[in-house]
Amino acid sequence: MQMFNSSVTLIWVDDFSIRNAQPLAAGGTWMTEPAVFRWWHAALILLGANALSALPAGFGGDYAFYNSFRQPAIAPPDWAFAPVWLFLNVTSLVALARIANTPVRSTARTLFLWSEGVGWALFSAFTTVYFLLRSPVLGAVDTVAGLLVGLVSLACASRLDRLSAGFILLRVLWLVLATYVSLFVALFNPDPFLGIGVLR
Numbered sequence: 001m002q003m004f005n006s007s008v009t010l011i012w013v014d015d016f017s018i019r020n021a022q023p024l025a026a027g028g029t030w031m032t033e034p035a036v037f038r039w040w041h042a043a044l045i046l047l048g049a050n051a052l053s054a055l056p057a058g059f060g061g062d063y064a065f066y067n068s069f070r071q072p073a074i075a076p077p078d079w080a081f082a083p084v085w086l087f088l089n090v091t092s093l094v095a096l097a098r099i100a101n102t103p104v105r106s107t108a109r110t111l112f113l114w115s116e117g118v119g120w121a122l123f124s125a126f127t128t129v130y131f132l133l134r135s136p137v138l139g140a141v142d143t144v145a146g147l148l149v150g151l152v153s154l155a156c157a158s159r160l161d162r163l164s165a166g167f168i169l170l171r172v173l174w175l176v177l178a179t180y181v182s183l184f185v186a187l188f189n190p191d192p193f194l195g196i197g198v199l200r
Contacts, residue, residue: 037100042093045120050089052124056132065131069189075181085123088171092116095157095164102160112156119149135193140179140186147175 063078076084096116099109122142130139150172157165190196 035101037097039097042097045096046089046093049120049124053127056127062131065134069136069185072181072184074177075184076177084174088174089123091167092119092171095153095161095167098161098164099157104160106160108156108159112153112160115149115152115156119146119153122146122149133193135191136182136186136189137191137194137196140182143175143179143182147172147179150175 066078096113099112102109122145126139126142126146129135129142150168154165154168154172157168
């Protein structure tokens, strides 16, 4: 009976590998472990990051501070940030879950996980440096760093999972706009925290 159970287990593992077969990334190794990223991991990241982000100025940010600056014509309205970022948070977490649970362990996967971790840290810190410290320059630095990290995640995801890459691309496109706006604001307005006005 023990031999029969062992045979069934071996057959199941082999079938698992076959059903999840996909091209190996450079340096990748097959793993047949259970999913390592669960729904509650995503919930903890979403709630934790947004709680930290909301502490300085609420979920919508400080509208009066945001609107007090000279801005480019394509700057999004103040009310747009909360719903857009909620959508991007959810799609980014879907991408994170899909790649974290891929049966292939590779350098691209590891780099993606690290870059996403840095991305969430930057997201959580933005409202502190921009609204609490009142620094458009530090806010721009945070945004540019977020874009660069997003590009790293996009490059890695494109090698691992097409749907995940599409979700990360949405965030990158938004961050391209946000980077332009934040750099414009930092360059053409005074920075109350740093006490400078770059081009003002």
